[in-house]
Amino acid sequence: MINNLTVSGSPHIHKPVSVSRIMWTVVFSLIPAGIAGVVIFGLDALWVTLVAVAAAVLTELTFGILTKKKITILDGSAVITGILLAFNLPPQVPLWLPIVGAVFSIAIGKQVFGGLGQNIFNPALVGRVFLMASWPKYMTTFNRPFSFDAVTSATPLAILKEGKVLEHISYLDLFLGKHGGCIGEVCILALLIGAALLLIKGYISWHIPATYIFTTAIFTYIFGGAQIFSGDWLFHILSGGLVLGAFFMATDYVATPLTAKGQLIFGVGCGLLTAVIRIWGGYPEGVSYAILMMNAATPFIDRYTKNRIYGVR
Amino acid sequence: MKEMARYGFILGVICVVAAGLLATVNALTGPKILAAAQSEEQAALKEVMPTAVKFTAIKLEADNTTLYYKVFDRQDKLIGFVFKASGKGYSSVIETLAGIFLDDKISVIKVISLNETPGLGMRVTEDKFTSQFNQQNSLDLSGVEAITGATISSRAVMDSVMKKAQEIKELIKNDK
Amino acid sequence: MKELIKEFAKGIIKENPTFVLALGLCPTLAVSVSVSNAIGMGIAATFVLLGSSLIISLVRDLIPDKIRIPCYIVIIATFVTITELCMKAYSPALNRSLGIYVPLIVVNCIVLGRAEAFACKNNLTRSFLDGLGMGVGFTLALILISSIREFLGSGQILGHTLVKGFEPVFVFGMPSGALLVIGLLLGLFNFIKDKKA
Structure with a gap:
């Protein structure tokens, strides 16, 4: 009883939500997309994911021991990094690729900056971009869905980029994930189920995902077609990693702005960059680069969107 | 002061x-x-015209830049031309030296300057890609297969060679 | 004598231009793709450093303080141009792979930095040893960075394949790889220094 009477420094409001609880909920919300990936691409997708998670957790553990800090593998953040990295890989990559990527994600993307809460960039995306720059051959070879004998097929966005005529692919196919792509990005339905859970729980807010997707849609509608105002905006939303990125990677707590206003700016920036890269850039897909660039801009956004402190002009 | x-x-x-x-x-x-x-x-x-003995540069009079080279064999007979083609690749301008015979067939091509993505675009310098050009008609390179994952760089080489070959053909026709 | 050796040796570890003074990072990032480039660049920069240190130390009393920077730049630029012409004549391949970074030695902060911080205040022998030490330190740093980058980025050292079946990590051949390697090495150097202190 006496403890309750002790006056401590702020903050005084306590919520029964801990970092590890949020992290494990995010892990849970990613499971539908993982199942969809395994159904679409076969067991390879499962191995890639498991290997990436194991490598991420082991790296986290090693760093914890080496730097003699608290072992943080149980808070689930390394697990999320591993899953998100794997979800951004093609399903049939050799298994050393997710291992190298996960080690790089945790070691360079997170731990050299000081661990969870200190990283400037989303660690999973750091790993993905590293793999993309290092082994582009593996990172751009995709397999046709439901054919487990390694028949390659380009992603819809890659076909578009190379200027070939897109063979007819319906919006429903895109929505359900019946096309070439990375493990976790193809099935929009599964991703939305997970995202809904996080939104209902209040672990992510609508600001970044909504502005991100909306901006990309508007921009691709205006400039994405042969003439102005004729772009196929629905195609751009449903293909590539936009939905995965908008809900699960652009909403990273550490590397995104703190205030609602800042998050709106962040979302619009991501949307613009993604659309610009997709339409005029060299790569077919721009989600990971867009988010990383906006991660880098986050300190500045935070600085100029600071909430007014009560009583201070 | x-x-x-x-x-x-x-x-x-x-x-x-x-x-x-x-x-x-x-x-x-x-x-x-x-x-x-x-x-x-x-x-x-x-390298691009192994059978040749003598090369004469044909220069533009205005600014002394080389347009193309006339290629002669041992008997001092004109056997073909060598030209430098350049096209916009993925992240750089790709320059290709190409030798063609009088019947428009390509002798050999050699990519001489580029700065593309290692592992993808950079592979246009590999033999596997460039040797496809040998004996192809320089005005129609549809028989050449682009490198998977490096379509833009491959197309830059093919298109620039075709375009330049067409230009040279026109130039020579006007000369006669 | 001992002091003179110290003058030479400080550039190699204690005041290494790349890892401790963090000078001349631009050419370091650019030419450390391969070991052969690194050696070529190191020798060229060492030559310029030696020449300019010598001459500046020689004429240091003749140059008025107010116009010393333009004078130093003219002297340095002369040596750089001599280096470039010789390289073009005797090693055109090296010149091509180093490209614009040979003429850019003029603005390499190590050269002007040593002129301003050392050669203009010290006698001929000491300036010569300082320039040599700094040049050797710069070359060694370049070789260290480039061997890591060349091995990881292409699986080779000086064109020889070391490990069969190694899938090169292309990113180390790109500028981003240079930043990564230099950043980690700087961190390592600082870590060792902190441990010692």
């Missing part, structure tokens, strides 16, 4: 000494540099 003049004088002396030194070095190395550049050019030309 007097100070100013003194500074100017000292700086002037240093510059004169430096200029004199450089002039000497330039005079010593100049011929060597020219010779090195020429032998390099001859070697590259020989």
Whole structure:
């Protein structure tokens, strides 16, 4: 009883939500997309994911021991990094690729900056971009869905980029994930189920995902077609990693702005960059680069969107 | 004012000494540099036209830039042309040296300058890609297969060669 | 004598231009793709450093303080141009792979930095040893960075394949790889220094 009477420094409001609880909920919300990936691409997708998670957790553990800090593998953040990295890989990559990527994600993307809460960039995306720059051959070879004998097929966005005529692919196919792509990005339905859970729980807010997707849609509608105002905006939303990125990677707590206003700016920036890269850039897909660039801009956004402190002009 | 003049004088002396030194070095190395550049050019030309003996550069009179080379064999007979084609690749301008015979067939091509993505676009320099051009019709390269994952770089090489071959053909026709 | 050796040796570890002074990082990032480039660049920069240190130390009393920077730049530029012409004449291949970074030695902070911080205040022998030490330190740093980058980025050292079946990590051949390697090495150097202190 006496403890309750002790006056401590702020903050005084306590919520029964801990970092590890949020992290494990995010892990849970990613499971539908993982199942969809395994159904679409076969067991390879499962191995890639498991290997990436194991490598991420082991790296986290090693760093914890080496730097003699608290072992943080149980808070689930390394697990999320591993899953998100794997979800951004093609399903049939050799298994050393997710291992190298996960080690790089945790070691360079997170731990050299000081661990969870200190990283400037989303660690999973750091790993993905590293793999993309290092082994582009593996990172751009995709397999046709439901054919487990390694028949390659380009992603819809890659076909578009190379200027070939897109063979007819319906919006429903895109929505359900019946096309070439990375493990976790193809099935929009599964991703939305997970995202809904996080939104209902209040672990992510609508600001970044909504502005991100909306901006990309508007921009691709205006400039994405042969003439102005004729772009196929629905195609751009449903293909590539936009939905995965908008809900699960652009909403990273550490590397995104703190205030609602800042998050709106962040979302619009991501949307613009993604659309610009997709339409005029060299790569077919721009989600990971867009988010990383906006991660880098986050300190500045935070600085100029600071909430007014009560009583201070 | 007097100070100013003194500074100017000292700086002037240093510059004169430096200029004199450089002039000497330039005079010593100049011929060597020219010779090195020429032998390099001859070697590259020989590579795309192995059967040739003599190359004559056809230059644009206005600014002395080389348009293309006429290629002669041992009997001093015209057997073909060599030209440099350049096209916008993925992240750089790709320059290709190509040798063609009189019947528009390509002898050999060689990608001479580029700065593309390692592992993807950079592979256009590999034999596997460039050897596809041998004996192809320079005006129609539909038989050449682009490198998977490096379509833009591959197309840059193919399109620039085709375009330049067309231009050269026109130029020669006008000459006659 | 001992002091003179110290003057030479400080550039190699204690005041290494790349890892401790963090000078001349631009050419370091650019030419450390391969070991052969690194050696070529190191020798060229060492030559310029030696020449300019010598001459500047020689004429240090003749140059008025107010116009010393333009004078130094003219002297340095002269040596750089001599280096470039010689390289073009005797090693055109090296010149091509180093490209614009040879003329850019003029603005390499190590050269002007040593002229300004050391050669203009010290006698001929000491300036010569300082320039040599700094040049050797720069070359060694370049070789260290480039061997890591060349091995990881292409699986080769000086064109020889070391490990069969190694899938090159292309990113180390790109500028981003250079930043990664230099950043980690700087961190390592600082870590060792902190441990010692």
